[in-house]
Amino acid sequence: MATELGCDWLAASLCLGGSDILAAVKENSPTGEFIANLSVTGDPRASAIRLCLTGNNSDWFFLEGRTIRLNTSSARVLDREVQGPVLIAELTCYEDDVIQSQYRILVQILNENDNRPNFLPETIQPFSVSELTAVDSVVFSVKAVDADGDMIRYTIDQSSPDASFFRIDLPNSGNVVLDKPLDYETRTQLQLLIRAEEANSVEKFNTTANLTVNIEDGDDQYPHFLPCTPVSPGVPVCTNPTYTANITETLQELTLQFSPGPIRAEDGDRGLDAPLVYSILSGDDQGRFDINELSGEITLTRRVDDRHLMPSFTLRVMAAQQDDPLKYSVAVVLVRVLGQNLFPPLFNRTMYKGFIIQSSSPASIVSTYGNQVLLVQVSDRDFSDVRTAAPV
Ligand SMILES: [Ca+2]
Ligand SMILES: [Ca+2]
Ligand SMILES: [Ca+2]
Ligand SMILES: [Ca+2]
Structure with missing residues (x-):
């Protein structure tokens, strides 16, 4: 058939009829996903034309006849957050190894919500705040980013132990405000759980961060x-x-x-x-x-x-x-x-004699001659009184 119609004219006509291709594909699509159909007259499976994909992103595509399909694998997933928003390639149509036409391929990668918000680590490090910090002032700011570009709102997990000390007035800001006075003398550290959640997505993916707030002493005590x-x-x-x-x-x-x-x-x-x-x-x-x-x-x-x-x-x-x-x-x-202590204390005798009656009691009076209770007396010339005691 090609011989009958004439080589030059036929080759030109088979590669003609195409146009630049604008298409779109979702990220994470499986391999073989349809991208676009070519409108060139010839079909490389039946004609003497050859179609070639070239350009930076051409390895994301393969041809099946006149259909462009997505080329991915489990190890090579199409990720808009890595690849960027568009894939660009060129399609060249050859007849007998001679370029007859060239078309541009522009494929937009459609976003899916496939990333959770992530806190910037430097915004959730332990930090210090003076106990004298005024109530209602912003004490720190957290920031999370979402690779999909989702808007984020921040909340304080009310189940976290010290949630009552803080509040967030503007959910999109990440600014954490002091809600009641701090006191180093009773608490030197607070723990706080902050959540960052997608504000505009259906999935409402979120992440949390546990913050340690060290309270610094201020001069408020005498x-x-x-x-x-x-x-x-x-x-x-x-x-x-x-x-x-x-x-x-x-x-x-x-x-x-x-x-x-x-x-x-x-x-x-x-x-x-x-x-x-x-x-x-x-x-x-x-x-x-x-x-x-x-x-x-x-x-x-x-x-x-x-x-x-x-x-x-x-x-x-x-x-x-x-x-x-x-x-x-x-x-x-x-x-x-x-008064000066000049004299040592003295007993009124050098020796005391006493008797006790045999009994079962653990304590009994010590008596002396004449059935009198034995008394021990001490005097000290530095003091006027005499101390008396009865041993038991
Ligand atoms: Ca995404
Ligand atoms: Ca997201
Ligand atoms: Ca103090
Ligand atoms: Ca002080």
């Missing part, structure tokens, strides 16, 4: 003196101790030993532990007592001449933050003046 006695159980507010020391008339130039002791305070903000400065507010009796402003040690600088005139001193000692003197605490310091 110093307190040690040891700390809580005002009531479970309330982290201290009652300051009263520090007591005893001195005698003869002592001078002495660092006083206190009970409880030593005199020491600490910042209630344990995470900051602000340095403190100590001072005597009142009761130093014109410099008789001096305080080391860094250590809190109190020194007696001048002896007490007459303990009957000055039986005790009451001082008020302040510990204040060096960086903020308005944050301070005051404790009472009591210094008692005692």
Whole structure:
């Protein structure tokens, strides 16, 4: 038939009739999926023409007669997110190895929702926020991306332990807002589950991220003196101790030993532990007592001449933050003046004799001659009274 019609004319006519091809195919389509039919006059299965696919993306296609089909395999899936939105190739029609015509093939890859949202790792790392952060301010922002280009909305999983501390006002923004005050003194870390979900898809694919929020200490606590006695159980507010020391008339130039002791305070903000400065507010009796402003040690600088005139001193000692003197605490310091201890205690006898009656009782009175209860007496010339005890 080709010989009868004439080679040149026939070849030209068999390759003619085609046109550039615009088509579309869904990503993830199986191999052999129909792309387009060619409208060239000749059929390479029956005519002396040869059709060739060339160009960058030509390996995504194969020809079956005049039909272009998709060429994929289980190892090579058509993925719009990897390949891009279009495939481009050329079709060349040969007659006797001579190019007779050329057509462009442009195949759009249609998107399927085949990707979940993913959080950008740098936006879900543990992070720190000051406990003094204002309520209603944005404390951090998360961001997730969806390779399909789906819009994303963010929510806080209300079942996560510390969900009540945060809220998201604008679901598309990923901005997380502080909903109630933080307090380093009661909680130093919060856990939060955030969900990123496709807003516009049917599938509503989502992903979650567990966030760790470390709370940083802020200067919102005053110093307190040690040891700390809580005002009531479970309330982290201290009652300051009263520090007591005893001195005698003869002592001078002495660092006083206190009970409880030593005199020491600490910042209630344990995470900051602000340095403190100590001072005597009142009761130093014109410099008789001096305080080391860094250590809190109190020194007696001048002896007490007459303990009957000055039986005790009451001082008020302040510990204040060096960086903020308005944050301070005051404790009472009591210094008692005692008589000197010159004499040892003495028993009124060197030997006592006593008797007990045999009995089953584990405790019984010890008696002495004349059926009198045995009494042991001790006296100390530093004290006026005599201490008496009956041994049992
Ligand atoms: Ca996709
Ligand atoms: Ca998606
Ligand atoms: Ca604090
Ligand atoms: Ca403080």
